[in-house]
Amino acid sequence: MRRWLMRLMFGLAATCTLTPMPSMGQTAATPPYTPPRTPDGHPDLQGIWQVLNTAAWDIEDHGASLGVPAGHGVVEGGAIPYQPAALAKKKQNFEQRATLDPESKCYLPGVPRITYMPYPFQIIQQADKVSIAFEYVRAIRYIYMNGNPHPPGPIDWWMGDSRGRWEGNTLVVDVIHFHDRNWLDRAGNFYSDAAHVVERYTPTSPNHLLYEVTIEDPKVFTRPWKMSMPLYRRQERNSELLEYQCPAYLLEQEWDKPGTTFFDKR
Amino acid sequence: MGHRILAVATTLTVALWIVILTPGPAAGQAFWAKDTPKLPMAKTWLAQKAKLPPYSPPRTPDGVPDLQGVWGGAGGDGTSYLEDHEFVDVTTPAQESFVSDPPDGKVPYTPWALARRNEILAGLGRGWPGESGERLYSSPSAFCLNFMPRAGGFEGQEIVQKPGSVIMLSGIGYRVIPTDGRPHISQNVKTWFGNSRGHWEGDTLVIETTSLNGKGWFDSTGHFYSENTRFIERLRLVDANTIDYELTVEDPTIYTRPWKMNFPKRRAGTAQRGPAPLRNAIAIPNAPATKDPYASELWEVACYEGNIEGPADIRDLGFKWFKGVTPPK
Numbered sequence: 001m002r003r004w005l006m007r008l009m010f011g012l013a014a015t016c017t018l019t020p021m022p023s024m025g026q027t028a029a030t031p032p033y034t035p036p037r038t039p040d041g042h043p044d045l046q047g048i049w050q051v052l053n054t055a056a057w058d059i060e061d062h063g064a065s066l067g068v069p070a071g072h073g074v075v076e077g078g079a080i081p082y083q084p085a086a087l088a089k090k091k092q093n094f095e096q097r098a099t100l101d102p103e104s105k106c107y108l109p110g111v112p113r114i115t116y117m118p119y120p121f122q123i124i125q126q127a128d129k130v131s132i133a134f135e136y137v138r139a140i141r142y143i144y145m146n147g148n149p150h151p152p153g154p155i156d157w158w159m160g161d162s163r164g165r166w167e168g169n170t171l172v173v174d175v176i177h178f179h180d181r182n183w184l185d186r187a188g189n190f191y192s193d194a195a196h197v198v199e200r201y202t203p204t205s206p207n208h209l210l211y212e213v214t215i216e217d218p219k220v221f222t223r224p225w226k227m228s229m230p231l232y233r234r235q236e237r238n239s240e241l242l243e244y245q246c247p248a249y250l251l252e253q254e255w256d257k258p259g260t261t262f263f264d265k266r
Numbered sequence: 267m268g269h270r271i272l273a274v275a276t277t278l279t280v281a282l283w284i285v286i287l288t289p290g291p292a293a294g295q296a297f298w299a300k301d302t303p304k305l306p307m308a309k310t311w312l313a314q315k316a317k318l319p320p321y322s323p324p325r326t327p328d329g330v331p332d333l334q335g336v337w338g339g340a341g342g343d344g345t346s347y348l349e350d351h352e353f354v355d356v357t358t359p360a361q362e363s364f365v366s367d368p369p370d371g372k373v374p375y376t377p378w379a380l381a382r383r384n385e386i387l388a389g390l391g392r393g394w395p396g397e398s399g400e401r402l403y404s405s406p407s408a409f410c411l412n413f414m415p416r417a418g419g420f421e422g423q424e425i426v427q428k429p430g431s432v433i434m435l436s437g438i439g440y441r442v443i444p445t446d447g448r449p450h451i452s453q454n455v456k457t458w459f460g461n462s463r464g465h466w467e468g469d470t471l472v473i474e475t476t477s478l479n480g481k482g483w484f485d486s487t488g489h490f491y492s493e494n495t496r497f498i499e500r501l502r503l504v505d506a507n508t509i510d511y512e513l514t515v516e517d518p519t520i521y522t523r524p525w526k527m528n529f530p531k532r533r534a535g536t537a538q539r540g541p542a543p544l545r546n547a548i549a550i551p552n553a554p555a556t557k558d559p560y561a562s563e564l565w566e567v568a569c570y571e572g573n574i575e576g577p578a579d580i581r582d583l584g585f586k587w588f589k590g591v592t593p594p595k
Binding site for chain 1: 327409410411412426428433435439440442444448451455457458459481559560563564565566568570571574577578581586587589
């Protein structure tokens, strides 16, 4: 009995000595997280997720203004590498954002914008596709993983055409076939119909995904650039997607107060 | 010959104008010939169902019936007109009622609600017999809005089952139905799809939906429910490729009794392609698969975004916004 106890204590002591303890401010040594698997054997990213940042208002660093919380940007390197003409258009977009922002018209917000809007979304995995259901306008993205390549274009879609693959524990989604009216936030940042978006969803803990997006667009930017942010699993036991039927609210307002929406300004 | 072509062209032009000017289902709009045999719905389905041998559905690893797969919708003329009717116009051919109970196929409105329903019918502004001449309400579907039960129950969808939930995916949206026993959200919350909770009763998936905002219609002719309405859907496999879809509607504020609709949902690829009247009526197992690799994919619809001139046009025609009915206390 005593020998058994001694052995256990010695074993515990050895484990403590040999296991590297994370020191203050040390994150690089964190062992990679191994996510649970779906019955298909892929990393299980399913559940309800949401960002906890201000990228919906502005993906670059920004101060506060009425109705806009201040925030650090999510763009790596700080600034988006616009071409000069595109930067001028971005500034114009910002000035006229109240009328030009597609979100103000309740349009489908495009990818990646819909991911970091202040509404939850749910990831649903099947063998042939990963589906993302959004509370915002009940939008749904089908990310096909059935072996089909992007269909031949040109196709003008609000949400683009998404094709996925697994790289280790990361879901990599290749998105093309956009139209030229999508914005990236409420500050007028934008891309064009030539945009090529690559998203990476990497589980970093049971309750966090790292969301990374690379955007390439030779019509708008001088080089590919990247944004990244964590996605948080909603912890509320009763969490479920509810409803934000933006077009319905806008239509009802137009009938209640004629002339107050863009419908009148055809 | 020339006259015939002209006649056809004129008919098409008129039909096109009806579609442009008439609030109705814009997506998937079909034109129906006057001599189209009556489309089958509840009555035909109940007769077919009565002759089916007992069926024991396969089970998921969780031990519940496996309803997974891609399923068609109600078919017919696209929920143009809920009750039994003869040919009205090219959008609305003769069709049996969706209503299986009461047996007369009529929605059992209270007298107040029936008067309101008749008022809406007379104000559709579609050039139909018996109209008042006033344009009252346009179908909410004309604005590309999606709501129960048209978008969530009557349309086709893929059913996915996960531990604790049943998920329905379609080209125009989704439903996530918890089956983990959680309570409904507050009845003060009112939404277009309502708040759905599912459970299993034997081989049947039972889905109760509350918190409806009562602004949606059952069809394009203004058959309505209210914000007090409760939907109970029952989905049961009656053979390998057919779900019996039953929707019970309860609302003592506008109906004299609970009432039911029934139709079959056929597994994708098994419903008969062929003469329109027979579509969805007969299941053909092992129908040849298409060679298009993208055929099974759901692609972006963006109905609202593509119809942005519609709302102002509809309003300019004088139609009001349907805010739901308020029955007298």
